Amino acid sequence: MKLIGSTTSPFARRIRIWALKNNADIQFENLDIFSPADRQVMINNNPARKIPILVDNQHTITDSNTIIRYLLNKNKLPSLSWQHENLLTTINACNDSLVEVLLCQRSGFDTHSDKLFFNLQNERIVETLSYLNNHLTDNEFNSCEYLSISLYCLLDWIYFRELIDLTPFNKLIEFHQAYNLQEVAKQTDPRI
Numbered sequence: 265m266k267l268i269g270s271t272t273s274p275f276a277r278r279i280r281i282w283a284l285k286n287n288a289d290i291q292f293e294n295l296d297i298f299s300p301a302d303r304q305v306m307i308n309n310n311p312a313r314k315i316p317i318l319v320d321n322q323h324t325i326t327d328s329n330t331i332i333r334y335l336l337n338k339n340k341l342p343s344l345s346w347q348h349e350n351l352l353t354t355i356n357a358c359n360d361s362l363v364e365v366l367l368c369q370r371s372g373f374d375t376h377s378d379k380l381f382f383n384l385q386n387e388r389i390v391e392t393l394s395y396l397n398n399h400l401t402d403n404e405f406n407s408c409e410y411l412s413i414s415l416y417c418l419l420d421w422i423y424f425r426e427l428i429d430l431t432p433f434n435k436l437i438e439f440h441q442a443y444n445l446q447e448v449a450k451q452t453d454p455r456i
């Protein structure tokens with residue numbers, strides 16, 4: 265199996281960490297999705313032009329959510345419960361909004377200006393982080409390895425891209441600090 269992604273993508277990193285923790289034999293192909301040659305590799309494998317993409321013989325699976333479902337199924341591991349799916353949706357919503365904000369910043373927009381699009385993203389980011397901060401110690405959260413992985417990848421990417429101040433979310437900060445000590449975190453650090 266091959267995972268097409270980039271070292272900086274928080275969505276690709278989820279799958280890389282899951283693979284390391286579960287001894288799944290997945291080769292990693294690191295792309296610069298904005299360079300013409302690498303972009304063509306992404307386009308050839310995903311009409312939506314996003315990473316990550318998993319290639320497993322005749323199957324090409326796109327989107328980290330579908331990829332993890334595929335991997336859990338292939339490895340005969342339990343799928344995520346509906347509660348887990350809801351928490352994952354919350355993490356995804358935050359991460360997706362932050363990707364939009366970053367792309368807007370790179371396009372020269374002032375993402376703190378009082379505009380509907382930015383207000384909606386900024387509101388969603390704060391509210392989802394606040395919700396996750398309050399529910400981090402719930403059983404639903406702790407009983408799912410993939411949720412911890414996904415949350416860690418989101419938080420570490422926020423630090424890496426210096427996107428927002430996490431100071432109000434003390435439980436998220438503690439969680440990030442603890443997870444950072446894990447070998448899998450070091451092995452997939454986007455800064456290296």
Ligand SMILES: N[C@@H](CCC(=O)N[C@@H](CS)C(=O)NCC(=O)O)C(=O)O
Nearest residue numbers: 273274275313314315316327328329
């Ligand atoms: N829902 C997707 C989101 C993937 C995503 O947003 N990937 C980013 C990189 S972190 C991307 O490919 N962005 C390219 C673009 O938006 O044009 C998933 O879970 O895989």
